Amino acid sequence: MTKIKFPTAFTILFLLIAVVAALTWLVPAGEYTREMNETLGSVAPVPGTYRQVAQNPQGLSAIVLAPIAGLYDPALLGSSASAAIDVALFVLVIGGFLMVVTRTGAIDAGIGWLLTKLQGREHLMIPILMTAFALSGTSYGMAEESLAFYALIIPVFLRAGYDTLTAVAVVMLGAGIGTMGSTFNPFATVVASQGAGIAFTDGIVLRFAIFLVSLAAGIAFVMRYAARVKSDPAASLVANMADENRAHFLTLDNSGEMPAMTFTRGIILGLFGLSFVAMIYGVLMLGWWMGEMSALFLSMSVVVWGVGKLSPATRMDEATFVETFLDGARDLLGVALIIGVARGVVVVMDAGKITDTILFAAEGMISGLSEFLFINVMFGIQFLMSFLVPSSSGLATLTMPVMAPLADFAGVGRDLVVTAYQSANGLVNLFNPTFAVVMGGLAIGRVPYDRWLRFVGPLVLLFILIIVALLSIGAAFS
Template structure:
């Protein structure tokens, strides 16, 4: 139908809250007994102890209160959603201050200038850089600013606009798909699943490296073929028009100068994520400490930038920039509460365990390998409905993660299956603004993007599913040192013994 627009994630999630509230009137109320799980550091449902309880159907007041309560509702006894939302806002402010200094743009300009005549090397270097942004802070909308820089350079080098779009969209997208400690995917999902981002870190890193190598090889092969024969371009019929349009932009010629101070700021940027990883792994940092780190680094970047004329801006501009950056991510922060509201209604209506019990029966008997691949498939479907990685994490993990206990699979494997599925779908999801925005800037039709990226999508799916399968097969879920968590047994609770 002409003029139809797919509803936003907020609308979808709020409708789901209302639907779930209606279901509390018809789905039988029930609960599992809970027992302390040492590997999780909290209570977990005990298999075989499901029983019916007194129903508590939810009304319209409960629907309206759900997003509010969602922000204060804890994830498996760990951080509250509001802690994560605050962390997201502070990261937004930090990234805005960093961008205001011009350090990132200057760094890209310096790279492009020094690779003249060796432009093919820009592909692995830039894709790795964008993947670093994706795996650490879920680089998405921020990548849109780089299309006007990279595409003209790629066209001048003899490639096409598709190459420039692929470098950015696949680089950042594969990084997000292989998130190691991405605050908007891995951190939120780990909280919702009752695990930490240390759990399963090695597997996620392996998926990231293998997928990135496959993506780089794919784009380099395509770019080399296009340079040798322009007729082999997916957008061969548009290349003349693309040259006229994009070469007016100037590419790297319009970027700020790369100075020593901007180089120091880029080092601080990398150091911030290194410190965060060190703190989380060795010092048991979580939301409060990580928020303080990014706030402190935002101030430090501004203070250091004050020593150089080209990066200097005043105290008032610093505050305004930080607030503007936080405002840009306000939607991400709020969607965490809205998505969590669905789980609040389910919990209050006493149907969460009923649904879990039904899924336990449905997914039972698949074995570890079948189960984890089924989790990947389920999250692929859900990702089309909820393209927001943070929204999907809060929505899906409280239900899917406990299923891992029943299947004898570590919860962090389910977290990895979720984030891999979400990232994979968002490489081509037509409801994802970053995909459609990037293609619009590159003047590339969606069907041509699908034709270009389809072989790589198949390769990435094989990498993900093979990695998940191997991990599920060889890792012992009862070993606290491994990336899996132990499932509680029926003997851990008096109720179960009865």
């Protein structure tokens, strides 16, 4: 009997685009009046102004154009969504940078040194790294930036006896849990609080509780899986890809051993780490985004090439350097393209004018509910809306001006609405197929989407229980 094969991420996303396009024929088109919201500093829906408008169904041409529009010009379909070309370009440049550094042998030499120091204690990498990524998520909402770390983390975990799924989980769950439990993340908590008309510090104690409890649960979950894989590699959810993944992510010198750590490779590793420190500093302190980050890694590729000339073992001529950079970009071309396809889902929905209709229906669902029901139904609505609008700032701008005032009638603090929104959005974005960071990270780590769902599913259910319990406690004391 032929075994049914789960479709690739590209097929899943194209099917979602087709489903959303079909919905634009069935769901009434509508929109809220949008005005400049001075508190938010952007255009936002005005509560109570929803009205139906002429239907704008999206046909076959829209489905075909959606990935292109999602990548570089949403206006092709009449959508106001943002394009993904900057993220895609960043991914390609990161691929080139990583390949140049890898070609010098510096990464594998560094991994060898690290594993020697951690011998017998490799499992400690999981809580340390997940906590570091979670702190980045809770503070500034690490998302697209995390794509730069997969190719660094995966070889370390493979050398330590784990699988690629463990490494992907450390990065994706670490940063994702931090975003789910955002404390003062400017792209989620601050934007949503401004839309709700409250200080972003309101409700911070509850958000800290969600962050800490969820992080502890996530670390325990990943460590349990990792220990099982290390003791029995056949228990890995990607066991059938083990040899292929090791060949893809690991390199050896001509003797079949890991490259030796030399002075030149040490300098290159220092530059490698400095690149990521500079990226984080630029994002947090200088307002950098994808353009500046891409320029940083492009520049550092040239610097690494120059330093590599100091030693015959790391030296490349100009033609080899360019070819190596292009090979790295080529390896991540599929990741760059999938980002555009994922964004295409939002573009079609926005162009079909059904986003506001769905928001209006959600508004009607929570009117007149008790405190307990209100906050949990609000969480459920934001959970569903996050599939349609994966962007944290985009979802906050869309829903907070409409949803937050309803809390006043339910006797619930508006800070709970903010917490319900960001918890739901962060939770969904741990597995959301329309979220480019999820599909991009899985593509880099060579983890099929269905295997990721099998892995993360039980943890998502646990997170739902944690969040619902803490939201209910917050509503009881509101």
